[in-house]
Amino acid sequence: MSLPASLSRIIEQILTAQANKKPLRIVGGDTKKFLRKGAVSESLSTLEHSGIISYQPSELVITAKSGTKLSDIELELDKSDQMLAFEPPRLGSLTTIGGVVSSGLSGPSMPYRGSVRDYVLGVKLITSKGAELRFGGEVIKNVAGYDISRLVSGAFGSLGVISEVSLRVIPKTTSELSLEWASLSYPEAWSMMLALAKKPWPITGMAWAEDILRVRVSGSLEALNDAKRRLSPSEVTTDLQYWKNLRDYSLPAMHPIENLSLWRIVLARGSDGPDEKIAWSDWGGSQRWVWAPAGGGDAMRDFCVENGGHATCFYRGENESSSVFTSPLPLVKNLMIRLKSGFDDRQIFNPKEYFDWM
Numbered sequence: 114m115s116l117p118a119s120l121s122r123i124i125e126q127i128l129t130a131q132a133n134k135k136p137l138r139i140v141g142g143d144t145k146k147f148l149r150k151g152a153v154s155e156s157l158s159t160l161e162h163s164g165i166i167s168y169q170p171s172e173l174v175i176t177a178k179s180g181t182k183l184s185d186i187e188l189e190l191d192k193s194d195q196m197l198a199f200e201p202p203r204l205g206s207l208t209t210i211g212g213v214v215s216s217g218l219s220g221p222s223m224p225y226r227g228s229v230r231d232y233v234l235g236v237k238l239i240t241s242k243g244a245e246l247r248f249g250g251e252v253i254k255n256v257a258g259y260d261i262s263r264l265v266s267g268a269f270g271s272l273g274v275i276s277e278v279s280l281r282v283i284p285k286t287t288s289e290l291s292l293e294w295a296s297l298s299y300p301e302a303w304s305m306m307l308a309l310a311k312k313p314w315p316i317t318g319m320a321w322a323e324d325i326l327r328v329r330v331s332g333s334l335e336a337l338n339d340a341k342r343r344l345s346p347s348e349v350t351t352d353l354q355y356w357k358n359l360r361d362y363s364l365p366a367m368h369p370i371e372n373l374s375l376w377r378i379v380l381a382r383g384s385d386g387p388d389e390k391i392a393w394s395d396w397g398g399s400q401r402w403v404w405a406p407a408g409g410g411d412a413m414r415d416f417c418v419e420n421g422g423h424a425t426c427f428y429r430g431e432n433e434s435s436s437v438f439t440s441p442l443p444l445v446k447n448l449m450i451r452l453k454s455g456f457d458d459r460q461i462f463n464p465k466e467y468f469d470w471m
Contacts, residue, residue, distance in 0.1 A: 119162035119180070120276060124243045126157050127274065127461065131241055136464050139270035141180055142207025145216055147428060148269075148437055152465040159211050162276065165189055174234065176279040179211025186210055190282055198226040198283045203361045211275045217267030220360040221318035221329065224382075224396050226283070230266040237277035238265060241461040245276055264452070269467040272456040286317070286331035291353055292346035294326040299391050302326040306398040307383060314340050318356055322366060322393030329356055359395060362427075366392045366402075373404045374430040376413050380422035407431055414439045436469045446470055 116124070130137045138153040140146075141160060163180035170193040177186060183203060190196055200220025201213040214236070219228045235249030238261070249262030265272055297305070302321035309319065309328065315336045318329035330340045341349055358364050367375065375392075382399040394401045405413060407430025414436070417424040423439040440446065453460075453471045464471070 117162070119178075120245070123157065123159065123162060123274060123276070124239060124245075127239060127241065128243045130155070130157075130461050131243075131459050134459065136461055138466055139215075139274055139463055141209030141212040141215075142182070142205060144204035144208045145212060145218075148216070148425070149463075149466050150437065153463060157274065159209065159274065159276075160207070163209075166277065168193075170195060173282050173284075174279060175282055176235075176277065177210050178277055179209060179214075179275040181210045182206070183208040183210055183213055191285075194285045195282045196285050197232070197280065199223060199229050199232060200360050201229065210278055210280075214266050214278050214280075215268065215270050215275060221320060221356055221395050224399065225317050228266075230263045232281045233263050233266055233278065234281055235279040236262045236265055236275055238273040238456075239276050240273050241457045241459050246273075250279065270463045271453055271466075271468065271471060273462060288334050288337055289317070289329060289331045289351070289353060290337050290341065291350050291355065292328045292330060292341065292344060293348040293350065295347050296324055297321070297326050298324065299394065303394070303398045309344075310382065310397050314344070316397075318359075318395070319397040320356075320359055320393065320395035321398075322364065327355060329353070364393065367427075369428050370404055372407050372430050374407045374410065374426055375428040376403045376405055376410075377401075377425045377427050378403055378413070378417060378422060379424075380417065380420055384420050384422065402427075410436070418442075438468060440470060 127137065135155060136153045137155055137157040140156050140158055159180040161180060162178045163182065164178050165181060165185070166176045166178065168175045168189055173195070175186065175190065183201060184206060187197065200222050202218055202220060214229060214233060217229045233249070235247065237245050237247050239245050249260070265275060294305070299321060305326060306319050306321070309316065315330050315332035316328060317331040320327050328346070330337050378401040380399060380401070382397055390403065392402045392404050410426055414424050417439055425439070426437045441449065450471050
């Protein structure tokens with residue numbers, strides 16, 4: 114069976130790059146370019162390799178080519194009242210499902226429904242030798258041995274080019290409310306989020322910003338009315354625009370500020386810090402967003418490593434020279450480098466583009 118023209122073009126470009134020993138920057142819609150360093154000049158685009166291959170609403174599985182736009186995926190799922198549980202950020206009309214999986218970025222529901230990695234059932238990956246390998250499948254029971262399909266989530270294309278992905282989906286929730294408490298400092302909100310996390314409320318999002326704690330609850334009307342009555346928020350609304358903005362990184366507080374870098378700090382929910390002013394926090398308090406003076410990245414990453422977390426520089430100030438991502442512990446770093454060498458021994462895919470150490 115002949116390969117689709119879009120896939121043949123991708124493989125041909127990979128083989129040419131290998132022969133010339135020239136690295137490639139793998140991009141879909143390139144909506145996450147703020148996370149890369151620009152170390153590689155030649156791009157390999159997956160945008161033309163698009164289309165939904167199969168969708169089985171009764172089996173809660175969708176399979177699509179990597180260049181398929183996220184908006185097309187969500188439009189198709191919406192027809193059957195289904196959704197992607199992990200709420201990937203929609204960073205523009207060109208956001209692709211391959212980029213969603215490759216970046217591993219998840220939205221406000223991550224602590225309650227799971228991350229991108231938890232919903233990847235299978236992928237097809239093109240190696241630096243031009244071979245298309247299949248890992249996993251379209252049902253959970255097919256996932257056995259080394260779960261490579263989930264390993265590519267968060268690898269930012271460093272292991273190979275995703276050509277196809279199968280994802281588990283979930284039914285849409287019947288009803289949602291946003292419960293709000295005003296005039297709360299971050300320590301007050303943090304304490305309240307820790308307390309709420311211990312209770313069996315139907316929570317699918319907890320976030321604090323501008324002295325307002327917001328808790329999204331999803332489920333049956335009975336469950337939502339019970340939560341509303343017993344939690345006694347200062348305001349209740351069915352307007353969920355705030356949660357859409359939070360998911361898509363489009364809150365006003367996230368707009369770039371001159372000479373400041375925006376850091377995403379992920380720590381255990383009960384951990385203190387960092388000392389810098391927290392602009393906002395979500396994931397029930399375990400994900401904190403901090404504006405810090407450009408050039409202070411080393412201190413930010415050191416703090417996270419010391420406290421068992423990690424930091425990502427989402428927007429880099431003009432004088433920010435530090436790495437985008439926290440360097441992992443030596444044992445983990447060595448494992449990542451070995452994996453990179455095993456999948457991409459010629460260092461063709463995104464070398465130094467996202468991770469300084471590989």
